[in-house]
Amino acid sequence: MSVDVDKSDRSPAGPPPPPPSIKAIPVRHYGRWVAAVVVIAVIVLLGRAFATGNVNWDAIPEYLFNADILKGLRNTLLITLLSMIIGIVLGVILAVMRQSKNPVTSTVAWFYVWFFRGTPVYVQLFLWFNLGLVFQYIDIMPIYKDEWSDFMTPFLCALLGLGLNEAAYMAEICRAGLNAVDEGQTEAAHALGMSHGKTLRRIIVPQAMRVIVPPTGNEVINMLKTSSLVIAVQYYDLLQAAQNVGRDSGVVVEMLILAAAWYLIATTVLSIGQYYLERYYARGSSRQLPPTPLQRAKAKLSGGFHRAGGAA
Amino acid sequence: MTTTKSTSKTAGTSGAPMVKAEGVHKSFGPAHILKGIDLEVAPQEVFCLIGPSGSGKSTFLRCINHLEKVNAGRLSVDGELVGYREHNGKLYELRDREVAARRRDIGMVFQRFNLFPHMTAIENVMEAPVQVKGESRSAARERATKLLDRVGLSDKAAGYPSQLSGGQQQRVAIARALAMEPKLMLFDEPTSALDPELVGDVLDVMKDLAADGMTMVVVTHEMGFAREVGDSLVFMDDGVVVESGHPREVLGNPQHERTKSFLSKVL
Ligand SMILES: Nc1ncnc2c1ncn2[C@@H]1O[C@H](COP(=O)(O)OP(=O)(O)OP(=O)(O)O)[C@@H](O)[C@H]1O
Ligand SMILES: [Mg+2]
Numbered sequence: 049m050s051v052d053v054d055k056s057d058r059s060p061a062g063p064p065p066p067p068p069s070i071k072a073i074p075v076r077h078y079g080r081w082v083a084a085v086v087v088i089a090v091i092v093l094l095g096r097a098f099a100t101g102n103v104n105w106d107a108i109p110e111y112l113f114n115a116d117i118l119k120g121l122r123n124t125l126l127i128t129l130l131s132m133i134i135g136i137v138l139g140v141i142l143a144v145m146r147q148s149k150n151p152v153t154s155t156v157a158w159f160y161v162w163f164f165r166g167t168p169v170y171v172q173l174f175l176w177f178n179l180g181l182v183f184q185y186i187d188i189m190p191i192y193k194d195e196w197s198d199f200m201t202p203f204l205c206a207l208l209g210l211g212l213n214e215a216a217y218m219a220e221i222c223r224a225g226l227n228a229v230d231e232g233q234t235e236a237a238h239a240l241g242m243s244h245g246k247t248l249r250r251i252i253v254p255q256a257m258r259v260i261v262p263p264t265g266n267e268v269i270n271m272l273k274t275s276s277l278v279i280a281v282q283y284y285d286l287l288q289a290a291q292n293v294g295r296d297s298g299v300v301v302e303m304l305i306l307a308a309a310w311y312l313i314a315t316t317v318l319s320i321g322q323y324y325l326e327r328y329y330a331r332g333s334s335r336q337l338p339p340t341p342l343q344r345a346k347a348k349l350s351g352g353f354h355r356a357g358g359a360a
Numbered sequence: 361m362t363t364t365k366s367t368s369k370t371a372g373t374s375g376a377p378m379v380k381a382e383g384v385h386k387s388f389g390p391a392h393i394l395k396g397i398d399l400e401v402a403p404q405e406v407f408c409l410i411g412p413s414g415s416g417k418s419t420f421l422r423c424i425n426h427l428e429k430v431n432a433g434r435l436s437v438d439g440e441l442v443g444y445r446e447h448n449g450k451l452y453e454l455r456d457r458e459v460a461a462r463r464r465d466i467g468m469v470f471q472r473f474n475l476f477p478h479m480t481a482i483e484n485v486m487e488a489p490v491q492v493k494g495e496s497r498s499a500a501r502e503r504a505t506k507l508l509d510r511v512g513l514s515d516k517a518a519g520y521p522s523q524l525s526g527g528q529q530q531r532v533a534i535a536r537a538l539a540m541e542p543k544l545m546l547f548d549e550p551t552s553a554l555d556p557e558l559v560g561d562v563l564d565v566m567k568d569l570a571a572d573g574m575t576m577v578v579v580t581h582e583m584g585f586a587r588e589v590g591d592s593l594v595f596m597d598d599g600v601v602v603e604s605g606h607p608r609e610v611l612g613n614p615q616h617e618r619t620k621s622f623l624s625k626v627l
Binding site: 230232233235236237238239240241242243244246250251254255331 | 425427456457460461462463464466467468470472474475476477478487488491492520533536537540
């Protein structure tokens with residue numbers, strides 16, 4: 049009732065005058081101040097402990113671009129990239145196989161995922177390494193014949209161990225993505241005369257990507273770190289390199305910290321890439337994409353001062 | 361508009377039926393949905409299908425372009441059996457590729473639009489000509505521009521579906537179907553997901569199509585459209601055709617009890 053009265057009072061008067069801006073004492077966020085003090089104190093204490101501790105900090109920049117370390121880093125990035133490629137390609141194939149009307153195909157895919165998700169990747173790496181006990185020779189009849197141990201290099205062990213394991217996880221991610229696309233999309237594409245394959249490639253997969261990309265980004269980042277397990281098959285990755293250099297030069301802990309730094313740098317770069325990839329696949333899904341951090345920072349610098357003041 | 365339509369209509373009536381259903385049955389597992397549908401749609405006819413929810417209207421429409429498989433009876437489009445090839449008195453199931461080829465000639469418009477959300481309006485319209493017919497992108501773009509213009513959306517060509525209103529999306533969907541130059545258009549309640557004030561724009565596009573002599577099968581709750589534009593009307597209930605005839609007769613003077621009670625609820 050009272051609302052009606054207000055409205056009828058205001059409407060004939062034309063545009064209302066701008067309301068006087070509110071003058072009020074902002075809420076004081078004491079908790080934020082306390083938290084900030086605690087965090088700073090912890091950082092200072094930790095920093096002092098590390099700085100005065102028995103760590104030779106100078107060794108870290110010295111070995112940052114050491115040839116062996118860089119070789120290890122390169123191998124880590126290479127094995128991550130190649131395993132992910134195997135994982136994604138095989139994962140997509142397995143996901144499509146799972147949805148196949150052919151019961152043989154879908155069952156094979158089911159068993160694959162069941163086995164490779166059901167066993168630890170560390171164990172799988174060891175198994176690949178020791179498969180020579182089962183197969184003494186590799187004999188792809190006309191093309192290739194060799195002793196298993198010569199064929200199954202540390203690189204191949206690492207690649208198969210990580211890649212095939214990853215495929216099982218990617219298959220589940222892709223399946224979830226494909227299922228997330230509305231059935232009406234398939235119908236619309238079929239009604240236009242598109243074949244199954246075209247529908248999948250042009251209509252379903254691009255939309256499934258929105259669901260698939262974020263967890264795949266996580267998988268890449270995880271893979272980068274999981275790849276340190278390839279030490280089990282004696283592949284010369286970043287961690288192996290750091291340990292070797294550390295042992296030879298008597299800077300074991302320093303080299304571990306260095307390895308951690310390199311892993312952090314690599315995962316940070318990947319996270320940034322993931323962010324922009326997600327934006328790309330989100331196109332058309334929301335009316336307006338949120339601003340990138342760069343755009344947000346610019347907006348904050350130009351217009352956000354009084355808001356920052358209010359929060360403090 | 362009416363003159364072009366009546367002249368084209370006389371030309372069409374002599375031809376074989378565009379859609380012919382004889383005793384069409386369809387079940388989903390134990391649920392018997394279509395229980396022997398017989399009907400004929402003449403070329404250039406606007407054929408309206410009405411009936412209560414769950415009566416099987418959408419199911420029948422989807423059978424026409426083989427999105428659903430018929431269980432019994434014969435269903436043909438433009439003289440060709442839907443989903444099968446007949447040879448020496450035996451039926452052979454069509455391969456996916458052949459089914460897809462037949463669907464090119466049948467446009468379909470859905471209640472929920474089903475535009476491709478990752479493509480702009482014009483890309484939606486271009487997609488099938490480029491991917492299915494192998495048309496060049498520039499030729500497809502030119503035609504898509506004309507089609508969007510025809511449905512009154514030339515200024516929305518670069519918009520994504522999520523940026524368009526429901527009525528605009530449905531008009532893009534109609535343009536998308538028309539881009540394949542179909543000989544038959546199927547509409548499944550094209551306006552029932554729309555706000556009332558947006559219904560008119562879509563119906564106008566459909567009237568324009570009818571005036572151009574397009575053969576249309578329209579499932580609709582818009583009795584005004586059926587009366588004004590429809591050439592025949594079928595009332596379906598519980599999987600059977602209860603009553604059929606000219607829209608004005610069926611709507612104005614229904615003969616069956618079920619038709620009467622349905623119309624009393626919707627009119
Ligand atoms: N894929 C399916 N599997 C099982 N049952 C189905 C399937 N599709 C439709 N049905 C059933 O078939 C019946 C008829 O559905 P249909 O969509 O054809 O009705 P309709 O006449 O179009 O109704 P509405 O006006 O609500 O759209 C419904 O009872 C529905 O539950
Ligand atoms: Mg329906």
